[in-house]
Amino acid sequence: MAVCTGCSLLCEDIELTLKTGAISQVKNLCRKGHGHFQALFTERIVPKIDGQEVSVDQAITKAVDILRNAKHPLLYGWSNSALEAQRVGIDLGKKLGATIDDTSSFCQGILMELVLTGKLPTCTLDDVRNFADTSVFWGADPSNSHPRLLSRFAYYPRGSKRQKSYEEERNCLVVDVRKSATAKLCSNYFRVPPGGDADFIASVIDVLDGKIPKYGDKKRMIDLGTILRKTEYGVIFPGVGLVYALQDKIELLKTLVAKLNEITTFKVVPMVEHYNMRGFNQLLLDDSGSINRVSFHSGQVTHGPENSIMAAAKICDAALVIGSDPLSSLPFGTAKSLAGVSLIAIDPRRSLTTDAAQVVIPSAMYGLEAGGSAIRMDGVRIEFEPIVKSDLLSDEQILARIKEEI
Amino acid sequence: MVGAMEIYKLLPTDACKECGYSSCMALAVALLNREKKLEDCPALLNPKYADKFKKLKELLAPLEKASETGLIIHPEKCFGCGNCVVACPVNVAAEPTRCGIGLGPQGDRVILAVEDGVVKCMNVKECRRFGPNKVMCNACTVTCPSKAIEFV
Amino acid sequence: MQVVVTVVTFRDIFQNEAEKKSRYSEDYRKLSAQITLDKQDMAGLGVKDGQNVLVKNDVGSVVVAVKASEDDSHPGLAFMVNSPWSNQLVRDDVCETNIPGFKGISAQVSPSGESVTQISELFQRMKAQGA
Incomplete structure (x- = not known):
């Protein structure tokens, strides 16, 4: 039995047969979820710096370098990461004095x-x-x-x-x-x-x-x-x-x-799109008093539209984007602003954002290659285990290493 | 979908009764229900009806893909939403604690299940539309968001 | 020839499935680079189902294929699935809540002899102007 992280319903009744290089006879996955599971085999990425393939360690070191030297770092994405990764991400934001926002900023x-x-x-x-x-x-x-x-x-x-x-x-x-x-x-x-x-x-x-x-x-x-x-x-x-x-x-x-x-x-019950947007909103609310659009700049916690991805994209000098493709999903103006800054992309798969990123760090797909927990659209916490073996680091592990090196 | 009237219009309409029915309309209904074949109408085999025979063949072709209950699934249109799986009364009776409460089935006694992102049909003989005491149940088609399931 | 429309974006499960397989695929482009127009607007433009149109406003422009609407009559209202193509037309500086206007994008539509905008072209525009 597997959990589908394809949308915020987090369906738990998924049965499947695994063969080498394929998932077949998957029962109860909808068309969207089936696409999500098949994504395991397409458009996977390798670690890169400035378009050149490097080791994961080198990519992480470069990401640390960029974030450490940034005056106004932005941390964005989060709704496709497990709670455990989001927790580390918020702590990283505090350590960096960064602006942190998630996809809820432009939807729910x-x-x-x-x-x-x-x-x-x-x-x-x-x-x-x-x-x-x-x-x-x-x-x-x-x-x-x-x-x-x-x-x-x-x-x-x-x-x-x-x-x-x-x-x-x-x-x-x-x-x-x-x-x-x-x-x-x-x-x-x-x-x-x-x-x-x-x-x-x-x-x-x-x-x-x-x-x-x-x-x-x-x-x-x-x-x-x-x-x-x-x-x-x-x-x-x-x-x-x-x-x-x-x-x-x-x-x-x-x-x-x-x-x-x-x-x-x-x-x-809001129609949350990504599987763990609500989880991030809840964690950040418990931590900072706001569900999104938070800045930890100079040790102060502030909240407001000036910290939204749309505004922050225009003033940040470095951005870490995790599990999201803002270059595809956000308005052109915001996309082009992000494309122009020092961009670090953590993602299991290729996207316009990873294409534009200075540093690319591949991650394991949650629910498929990595376990964790998430908050369903209605607030219920759902745990999931990995269903295939993978050497890829999870978002949580990548963020923990970045945080430690900073 | 094809209607009996459309079929009737292409038949010889001479009421020869050689097919065993008393009228061509009755034959049209039988053709629709796949109880008779076009070849059961001797008049239709006459070369002067060649055009009509060809058209009827085309008209009835989709019916050949249908299951014994007349169920046709178009997997390319299916969302895999499982509405039919949960709405089907036979599925619910077979797995009240699964299909009955919105989950996918676990056993093999159901008629409809979602596999690889699209609906699949099995055990058609259990469908309420099958056999002499059939009921015109349409729970699976009226709950489909994309007309991926049809009855002929 | 030109008609002014309000574009409303929406989600489509087939486009979403194509995206999960590959954002760079022909399938994803076909299912994304598309605008659903009312028949009356199509007649006004002299375009048929499948023909290409230029959709533009003061934010940007894209060439996409026309899809004839199967909904009840809705002249002046057009639909595009949420994608990097529709996002070319979305303002990002609208109101104080700082939520972009993904629904209700004002745009002009005119027939186009050009081929549908490729995702690589959209990416180049972001990079070029971002530099």
């Missing part, structure tokens, strides 16, 4: 902060399976991003209080700008125009207050109000679509959830 961060600080009520995915009769996917398409969320927890399984499941006892609502694969499956789909989510929230609050909604189809909004009122245990799964649409108006979601909780029970 503002929402995750509300959940982790108790400002939004939340629950586990097992609670969703056992109790939820209404799941709302908002600006999220789990069929593509978290393929087994509907089958394992949110819609199709039987739960202790939901024996009749999707056929009679569960609603699945989708609010999205596009009719996604999930929207086609759900019981009720509500289309919003781009950026129209704030108006949609206002309308839902209106119907819950018994007023005529200002926006949207009045009859459908009133029907939605009825579904929400009749719900015994509801869960909202906000995706990046909702976060991007609301931005600094994220408080509106808080208002809506508070209003729903006056009537019935409603929880929020």
